[in-house]
Amino acid sequence: MLQIVTGDPRPIARQITDGIKRQIAGGGLAPGDALPSVRGLAQQLGINPNTVAKAYAELTAEGWLLARSGLGLFVAEQRQRLSDAERERRFGEAVDRFVSDVIGLDYAQQTILDRVAAELSHYANKKTA
Amino acid sequence: MLQIVTGDPRPIARQITDGIKRQIAGGGLAPGDALPSVRGLAQQLGINPNTVAKAYAELTAEGWLLARSGLGLFVAEQRQRLSDAERERRFGEAVDRFVSDVIGLDYAQQTILDRVAAELSHYANKKTA
């Protein structure tokens, strides 16, 4: 289930997109599955429908979701959603930011890697490159 | 040397603080070393001195730097400023955010770990737990 945490520093729309991406990556949502309606999800989460619509729009633009007119939104078939250059750019940025965030906390490298591995393992990921 | 990347989504001041933290963590800047002056660095980077001053102020407030009036800023002795609980909290947040960022990029877990390890290895890390 999606959860909105008010204390979370991430914008609400980001929390939604992150949550849905994780569910898709982890198999909780399979290609073809329908998503809750904008109004329904907004009501359920107690937030503004505009915020949900914005999150859905972003996911659609990135190829995660597919709109079928009059029917709603569905999880798209697996496909290359981003160009390799774009993937690599985002990947590099994420690693960079993560290292900057963690570098001052003085954890051992192995501790950091173990923790990342543990967190990643919650989401099945069969792609090998 | 510090580099400002205009395409970087991080604010300029954040890029500066990150860069300096990394230099300190990696030993490029040792305790007692002087930092470039606010005006000097601003001119070198082609940005407003206030932006540099803001970055320096944050690092000073966090205990990374120490001001000696009239003389300039210097790298402070490193000490553990945060409680274990706070360190853990921030660590968890960083890991969580990182996983959210990369989970959708379809990289293999090992690829991700290798990249993080490579990036971390640039910085000496003496702590073993």
Added chain:
Amino acid sequence: MLQIVTGDPRPIARQITDGIKRQIAGGGLAPGDALPSVRGLAQQLGINPNTVAKAYAELTAEGWLLARSGLGLFVAEQRQRLSDAERERRFGEAVDRFVSDVIGLDYAQQTILDRVAAELSHYANKKTA
């Protein structure tokens, strides 16, 4: 309510952070409470919004406040952010400075202690060690 005293040697932003910290410590502001908006408080105090923003930014960085994008700033849950060693260091510094400030004023020790006690008593302090 917050008051800005022009004769006060503390910078304006410092007066604001001090005042808010005291209100939080004394229970006048509880976790979850909203703070006056940057622009609103600036107008009310007759100062520049940037000055208020700076004070708020510092309190946020130190963990006293939490920003919810688009909604404003709120008092965060209190938690112990600093290590015991760091707390002790700052405590020692404060005591040292205080003694230096009052040692030349020729007040009796008991007079000084009574005054400090009176001032501290305005703020609930549940910790017993």
Added chain:
Amino acid sequence: MLQIVTGDPRPIARQITDGIKRQIAGGGLAPGDALPSVRGLAQQLGINPNTVAKAYAELTAEGWLLARSGLGLFVAEQRQRLSDAERERRFGEAVDRFVSDVIGLDYAQQTILDRVAAELSHYANKKTA
């Protein structure tokens, strides 16, 4: 002995005035005692003579020291160095600042008072009001 600590956030001149005030308050320097010369102290401390001269000038202006032309500076006789209003103003400011510094560290009131009392006791203070 006076000590200059480079890591101290206080300006050097402030460190000197504080140190001399403490010595006078604690009896290490008695009325009539001569002070080291500006140049001598500056050389001993490894700092700029201007800084020492400035510190001496402040102490003289506040009535702690007395200049005898051609002979040097001496500790002044005990006397009311400040108006009562000025004493009270500074006292209030010092208490206020101290409380603001300590309020966020979450120490018990008694702990704070004990520490202040202990620190004050290092300096004999017989005046009772």
Added chain:
DNA sequence: GTGGTCTAGACCACG
């Protein structure tokens, strides 16, 4: 509407 960021330019204390 909210806070966050950056620029520009001024004034101060310190050495």
Added chain:
DNA sequence: GTGGTCTAGACCACT
């Protein structure tokens, strides 16, 4: 020369 503070005004992202 150094950093620290404040003002003024602009633009952005978020709700």
